[in-house]
Amino acid sequence: MIDDESIRAAVARAAAGDEVAFARIVAAHHDDMTRVAFVVCGDVELAQEAVQVAWQKAWAKLDSIRAADRLRPWLVSIAANEARQLIRSRNRRWLRETPIEDDGPGDARLQGRAAADPASRAAQLDLANALAGLEPDDRTLIALRYAAGLTSDEIGRVFGMTGGGVRARLARLLTRLREELHDDPIA
């Protein structure tokens, strides 16, 4: 994990056009952005495309970041917005991609995923269906909170809401998802 001082230095250098410094930022945040975009759009390829576009926008506006702790929320929110726009521009509904078979050799993460037991696959399918039934704003909220791990205040800044407003909305979503997923009230 890169510390705040390193992030500040990398942001400053990247904002000045240093591609190597920007590559450090990419290495640190690309996976989180991909996870968020995927939860928002439900399509692996679309999510990856959204993140590529997000990096272009991030490059162009990196000098607007004044505090290191704002970088990550800013990046994942760009990815979420791009994923939403890609769905809208292509008139696509949220898609689900639940791995059923092995995707082929060469990637340990994929192989591990393919080895998941049928119950895990079923659980993923249930979650995919539940997410598909949410509004795009609500999926974005879920993605930023549970795929990126943002606080309610950080999400509030993205949505133009108060932290309390975010918490109230998330509480309603939690109740709904817990019912749809038939999860016990307390894990």
Added chain:
Amino acid sequence: MTRLPDDQIDPYEPRLARRVGDFSEQAVRPIDAAAIAAAAHAGARRRTLGGRLFGSPSSMARLGVVLAGALVATAGLAVYLGAGGNTVPTATGPESTPTGVPGAAAACAANQLSGTINGWDGAAGHRIASISVHNDLATECALPRYVALALVDGNGRALLVNQSVKQPAAIGLPGQGSASTMVDMANYCGAEPVAPLKIRLYLADSSSIELPPVNSLPLPVDPPPCNGPNVPGTIEMQAFQLGTGGA
């Protein structure tokens, strides 16, 4: 795995976070951060210029995505072709860089080139080196855009090797001219290397040159950290571009 923030809203949150985390993991793929950064840079420039000229950034963005995909695919192919390991013996270096050089200029020979490592940055589990090579002669020579390369220690022991590069295109390197690029390295799990680390470029006819770090580097030139003994070590480069690099 996603960290759930401290401001817990509901006792159900950790469970949902695990489910969403597992679910979203399926979209994550290995990346080439340097290639993505280069594509973002190029794409951002196109977006800016396109927006000014045409007022429609969306089509420019698509171009950037295509470029990004091409770069990542190229880098991925290079990784696939050149996937090295951590236990490459010093006695058997990589294949020579092929000499399929178009045009009239002869292929650059090791005795006419010099070069240095001008930057050394740490990323998450990676090291990224900025390198440049210089044509010390007055006549132009053909430099392959991609060459076989290795990270070597002070005793010449290869730590990471990109084994082979097939059919690279070439650029004309003018007399007294320079070319530069970036080299991305990851996952060295071997013994403590002897300083100083260098990057070795393999040219035609099994000749090679070694690029030492310039003295002004602010950070130590250390090997990329070990991400796991079962993860292959990698060293890969972007294509050489004319010039000494920089922003």
